[in-house]
Amino acid sequence: MTQFEKVFRNSALHPKPVGLVLQYGTAGFRTNAKELDHIMFRMGLLAVLRSKKTKATIGVMVTASHNPEEDNGVKLVDPMGEMVTPSWEEYSMQLANAEQDVLLTALKDVIEKEAISMDQDANIFIGKDTRPSSEKLSQAVSDGVMSLGGHVHDYGVVTTPQLHFMVRCQNTQGCYGSPTMEGYYRKLSQAFVQLTKHVRQSTFHQWVHRLTSSKHLLVDGANGVGALRLRDMERFLQNQLQISLFNDCREGKLNFQCGADYVKVQQKPPQGVEMSVGERCCSFDGDADRIVYYYKDSDGCFHLQDGDKIATLIGTFLKDMLTQAGLDLQVAVVQTAYANGSSTRYLEDVLKVSWCTTGVKHLHHAAQEFDIGVYFEANGHGTVLFSNAAVHKIEKLAQDSSIKNEKKRTAAQLLHSTINVINQAVGDAISDMLLVEGVLAVQGLSVQQWDAIYSDLPNRQRKIKVADRRVITTTDAERRVVTPPGLQEAVDMLVKKYPQSRAFVRPSGTEDIIRVYAEADTQENTDALAQEVCLAVYRLAGGVGEEPKPL
Ligand code: G16
Numbered sequence: 301m302t303q304f305e306k307v308f309r310n311s312a313l314h315p316k317p318v319g320l321v322l323q324y325g326t327a328g329f330r331t332n333a334k335e336l337d338h339i340m341f342r343m344g345l346l347a348v349l350r351s352k353k354t355k356a357t358i359g360v361m362v363t364a365s366h367n368p369e370e371d372n373g374v375k376l377v378d379p380m381g382e383m384v385t386p387s388w389e390e391y392s393m394q395l396a397n398a399e400q401d402v403l404l405t406a407l408k409d410v411i412e413k414e415a416i417s418m419d420q421d422a423n424i425f426i427g428k429d430t431r432p433s434s435e436k437l438s439q440a441v442s443d444g445v446m447s448l449g450g451h452v453h454d455y456g457v458v459t460t461p462q463l464h465f466m467v468r469c470q471n472t473q474g475c476y477g478s479p480t481m482e483g484y485y486r487k488l489s490q491a492f493v494q495l496t497k498h499v500r501q502s503t504f505h506q507w508v509h510r511l512t513s514s515k516h517l518l519v520d521g522a523n524g525v526g527a528l529r530l531r532d533m534e535r536f537l538q539n540q541l542q543i544s545l546f547n548d549c550r551e552g553k554l555n556f557q558c559g560a561d562y563v564k565v566q567q568k569p570p571q572g573v574e575m576s577v578g579e580r581c582c583s584f585d586g587d588a589d590r591i592v593y594y595y596k597d598s599d600g601c602f603h604l605q606d607g608d609k610i611a612t613l614i615g616t617f618l619k620d621m622l623t624q625a626g627l628d629l630q631v632a633v634v635q636t637a638y639a640n641g642s643s644t645r646y647l648e649d650v651l652k653v654s655w656c657t658t659g660v661k662h663l664h665h666a667a668q669e670f671d672i673g674v675y676f677e678a679n680g681h682g683t684v685l686f687s688n689a690a691v692h693k694i695e696k697l698a699q700d701s702s703i704k705n706e707k708k709r710t711a712a713q714l715l716h717s718t719i720n721v722i723n724q725a726v727g728d729a730i731s732d733m734l735l736v737e738g739v740l741a742v743q744g745l746s747v748q749q750w751d752a753i754y755s756d757l758p759n760r761q762r763k764i765k766v767a768d769r770r771v772i773t774t775t776d777a778e779r780r781v782v783t784p785p786g787l788q789e790a791v792d793m794l795v796k797k798y799p800q801s802r803a804f805v806r807p808s809g810t811e812d813i814i815r816v817y818a819e820a821d822t823q824e825n826t827d828a829l830a831q832e833v834c835l836a837v838y839r840l841a842g843g844v845g846e847e848p849k850p851l
Contacts, residue, residue: 344444
């Protein structure tokens with residue numbers, strides 16, 4: 301039987317519902333798990349073609365991240381651990397939406413257009429999250445891979461960033477690390493221990509650190525894979541961090557009233573976490589590629605340190621260290637429309653700030669333009685990218701034993717450990733957590749002092765259901781609506797009513813909804829603006845169900 305005959309035969313075991321058309325969204329295909337079996341089989345096929353084309357290992361992660369438990373999805377990972385290149389998103393839709401009888405034609409079309417040699421080997425790494433549907437769906441990916449003669453290495457239940465890390469390690473022949481779970485835990489924790497070693501070395505910092513901070517951190521695992529894998533990592537951390545883990549999969553539903561998305565959108569603590577006044581807490585999302593921090597003050601007020609605050613902490617730390625080390629490297633922060641206006645104003649004074657469309661796939665590429673590119677979405681998704689030249693300069697300086705100036709030597713070593721604690725393949729909640737913890741410890745900053753760097757403008761995110769979210773199209777990094785006619789004009793009029801205000805509307809690429817973002821001088825004005833924009837969307841873009849009501 302030829303490979304194509306095998307694909308044809310096996311694809312019948314993963315049949316596509318006739319007429320079903322799915323879009324490749326912000327982070328791959330994502331919808332109710334019941335609609336995804338054929339997508340998974342076909343993404344297995346596509347991963348084989350991508351692997352043959354790039355002559356490298358490709359990753360396939362089965363997860364719907366922050367979405368509810370009944371959803372699922374798939375993310376494809378390119379050779380350096382980044383999201384699959386946008387030019388292949390088109391092929392993924394071509395395969396995903398081909399009716400059963402033309403699947404082979406669609407497959408052969410990709411092979412021909414990309415001039416793929418089918419004699420080339422194909423290696424695919426597969427991972428999955430903890431959703432009940434993930435087991436069967438990841439089996440469908442394997443079936444697709446094997447039908448087209450690819451080799452599968454199944455990592456089982458891993459975080460999304462762990463799978464990205466494995467792919468990058470494999471394709472750099474171990475230069476980035478070892479493509480094993482132990483390799484991941486060892487690399488990150490050793491770098492973290494190195495980073496925090498400098499706290500112990502400095503008497504002043506030790507004193508400040510004792511007064512203002514502690515090694516204790518409360519973590520909300522969102523009842524997802526991040527909780528399981530963080531437990532595995534704890535023993536590697538040599539007591540440099542004491543973690544109290546909540547929502548750790550023992551009871552409670554994935555992402556339900558917990559996790560990074562819930563905390564960010566609702567602006568309140570997750571259920572199930574026992575927070576004391578001033579204690580540092582953080583939440584992961586369902587596949588542990590996002591993190592947000594928060595604490596409760598003595599008046600019981602909740603304070604959120606989202607991706608913007610994380611980018612500010614890390615960006616300014618890196619800049620300080622580069623200045624102390626005497627290294628001339630440019631640090632830039634990449635933001636999206638969701639970045640709080642206050643964060644942008646603060647950052648523009650100290651660093652270069654650049655803008656792009658929502659989705660880590662866009663931010664990652666934008667960050668690659670700089671010596672050091674810090675990218676974080678406000679929702680807590682992000683990482684730091686170092687160019688090869690920057691890594692080389694930092695490594696050389698950190699290993700230079702002739703440097704007499706202790707401040708300069710320490711700064712170079714801190715920068716070096718910082719590079720290794722970061723998962724440069726993709727945003728990673730565990731790695732970002734270690735980075736934030738390391739930076740706070742080294743700088744002797746408490747969570748309150750970090751929070752006080754700047755004050756967020758009050759902001760609100762809402763979701764509106766419409767009949768077809770594709771009616772809304774946008775431009776200018778999704779900050780302005782193009783269609784339907786009249787909607788942008790309506791938003792502009794509403795924004796004029798409130799001081800320091802801003803609002804935008806965009807279709808989600810992961811959920812079947814429209815997202816509305818608003819910020820203004822007071823929470824009352826912000827909520828009023830968000831409500832009016834929601835009504836405009838509902839009326840002009842085909843809202844369904846009841847009219848949006850004030851919160
Ligand atoms: C994914 C993307 C993120 C994006 C988020 C929400 O995150 O990787 O870059 O911010 O979806 O996207 P949208 O607003 O289009 O729904 P995750 O953590 O859900 O995979």
